[in-house]
Amino acid sequence: MKPKIIVVGAGPAGLLAAGRAAQLGADVLLLEKMQRPGRKLRISGKGRCNITNTLEMPEFMREFDKKGRFLRPAFSQFFSKDILSLLAKLGVEHKVERGGRVFPASDRAQDVVDALQRWMLGTGVKMQTEAAVRDIIIRDGRIAGVVGKSEEHAANAVILCMGGASYKGTGSSGDGYAMAKTAGHSIVPIRPALVPLLTSDHAASRLQGLSLRNVEVSIWVGNKKKAKSRGEMIFTHFGVSGPLVLRLSRFAVDSLAAGEPVELVIDLKPALDHAALDRRLLRDIDAHGKRFFETLLGDLLPRKLIPVCIDASGIPAKCPAHQITGEQRKQLRVWLKEFRLKITGCRPLNEAIVTAGGVNLKEVNPKTMESRIMPGLYFAGELLDIDAPTGGYNIQAAFSTGWLAGNSAAQENARP
Ligand SMILES: Cc1cc2nc3c(=O)[nH]c(=O)nc-3n(C[C@H](O)[C@H](O)[C@H](O)COP(=O)(O)OP(=O)(O)OC[C@H]3O[C@@H](n4cnc5c(N)ncnc54)[C@H](O)[C@@H]3O)c2cc1C
Incomplete structure (x- = not known):
């Protein structure tokens, strides 16, 4: 039977998680609270979106300090060359600027968002916008679904990709931390990074x-x-x-x-x-x-x-x-x-480019992005306790962890 997977949040992590899980045959519902997906991605890099960086993996990981090691399995499965080749297949060419920073050749972040949305919908994901998730549902010690605006959605697996807590107008208002806590996770105190x-x-x-x-x-x-x-x-x-x-x-x-x-x-x-x-x-x-x-x-x-x-x-x-x-x-x-x-x-957290702190990495399996506490619950993107300087590292981390979470959720839950 097709596993039913719910992805919460349609930023770079959620778009990749949903698309990858659907590619592997899962029945995927992506719930996004804003009217349109990828609001933060759209304003990233001053509207040009610094997609990733050309650094080799070891140096790339070092940009996340000690937490870079957590990202190795995600980067090994889906790294800069992978997102760039996916985007190229979707008609988005790229260019490299000073410091190895990679941008769409058109200088339009919008092109990246549109292409990824097209790809994700093409894989068969069903997306609902203006569909804020209010809580997660836990039954018999494992995840069983989410509580939406007015209804419950049952699922075999849930992937939380709700971002950090800055630039709240983009939709990333820190909702994911409370849900992670409900599942028993500890949150490394959140604070502004890149501010x-x-x-x-x-x-x-x-x-x-x-x-x-x-x-x-x-x-x-x-x-x-x-x-x-x-x-x-x-x-x-x-x-x-x-x-x-x-x-x-x-x-x-x-x-x-x-x-x-x-x-x-x-x-x-x-x-x-x-x-x-x-x-x-x-x-x-x-x-x-x-x-x-x-x-x-x-x-x-x-x-x-x-x-x-x-x-x-x-x-x-x-x-x-x-x-x-x-x-x-x-x-x-x-x-x-x-x-x-x-x-x-x-300046206050809301003005930070990235939120430092988040879901404690010790409680997440880096090989799958699954919670070590709550079976069937996965995390990806900035909601996790990862952050790097400017240069395209943060968006790549969201893409990579999203891909890995979607991959694992689809494979793990497809087992008879
Ligand atoms: C101004 C600015 C410029 C930036 N520029 C760059 C850059 O050029 N390069 C780079 O690498 N990084 C950049 N960043 C950082 C980067 O954009 C983020 O790290 C990245 O978007 C995180 O991706 P994410 O998918 O984890 O979360 P987000 O992109 O924040 O997406 C989270 C999604 O979850 C949704 N959501 C939240 N709560 C709920 C809920 N309850 N129910 C349903 N949906 C929900 C939100 O609406 C949102 O769409 C920039 C950030 C800012 C603010």
């Missing part, structure tokens, strides 16, 4: 709107450097954001919650070491000795940074370049290499 950071310094608000490209930023907790990254950041009314800051924010959130001091140190001239930067400053001073310090800075810094630099260096704006002392030059050099911002907090 803009707040600064105490009024320097950030003075710099509002300024975008810095190709800077190197390190994050310090107390007197320990936690991580360093190069790229682009922006200053906002509350503090700092942009790809570089989001990437580093993972190292700040837990420390801030623990009350530890966190600082960002921006190297505005990462291509020059201290000696080379000093030679450059001396060259500028020699060539334009009569220029005011503020004018000299015009060649070194974006306009908005100049008053902040003047304040921090202590060199008067109208000081002629040739009067700048060796000590002042050193102070300037140190500021250019170590522009410090004290971090006081992060």
Whole structure:
């Protein structure tokens, strides 16, 4: 008899789980609470969807820190090349950008959502939208179905793919955690990962709107450097954001919650070491000795940074370049290499690109994605306690765990 499988949530994890289970002959019902599937996928990568990354599997796994090991069986079954070849069969070609990030060639996330929806429906999945699931049904110690808006749906297996708890407007409002708890699972406390950071310094608000490209930023907790990254950041009314800051924010959130001091140190001239930067400053001073310090800075810094630099260096704006002392030059050099911002907090969970924490991985079998506690219950995607930096890793993890969950649920429950 065909196993009856219910998949809850039509994000990347749910679309793949449902399609794969139906491909293997299961009778699959996909329940999605929003009007349309894949709302978060649609806005991912600023509407371009960074589908995956070209990193090889070992390096790819490392992006998830220690939890990467949990993903090995899922990645071994369905990895970047698999989603890209599935998408190519569906007419979505891809391109690779800096850092191995893969996007649809059309730059349209919508194309990815449409293609996966077409594929999933083509495999025979029945999908109901505006069909929020309220609870799971447990009978005789195993999963027996779900409670929908107004009716119950019986099933041999249920795959929860309800995402994390950020950008609630996309439908991912954290409903899955309560259902996992009902089944007896523990939830690793959820918190923002990849989130803009707040600064105490009024320097950030003075710099509002300024975008810095190709800077190197390190994050310090107390007197320990936690991580360093190069790229682009922006200053906002509350503090700092942009790809570089989001990437580093993972190292700040837990420390801030623990009350530890966190600082960002921006190297505005990462291509020059201290000696080379000093030679450059001396060259500028020699060539334009009569220029005011503020004018000299015009060649070194974006306009908005100049008053902040003047304040921090202590060199008067109208000081002629040739009067700048060796000590002042050193102070300037140190500021250019170590522009410090004290971090006081992060934006709320709802503004996080990814939710850290979730269903405890120790309670899920990584080879099948089945619960070790509740037979017939499976998990996939961001609902699990996995998160990685930006770069296409999170969506790939959702695709891979979704595929594996659909595969296992169909095979396990097809047994006589
Ligand atoms: C702005 C933004 C940009 C991002 N860009 C990228 C990127 O470019 N690359 C990348 O790798 N990652 C990116 N991410 C992260 C990535 O989108 C998520 O990690 C990924 O979508 C998680 O997939 P998922 O299937 O687990 O959950 P989701 O995509 O969140 O899908 C969960 C689905 O479950 C549904 N649901 C929830 N509760 C219920 C319920 N009770 N009943 C029925 N349905 C329910 C929701 O409506 C939703 O459709 C981005 C995230 C954001 C917010």
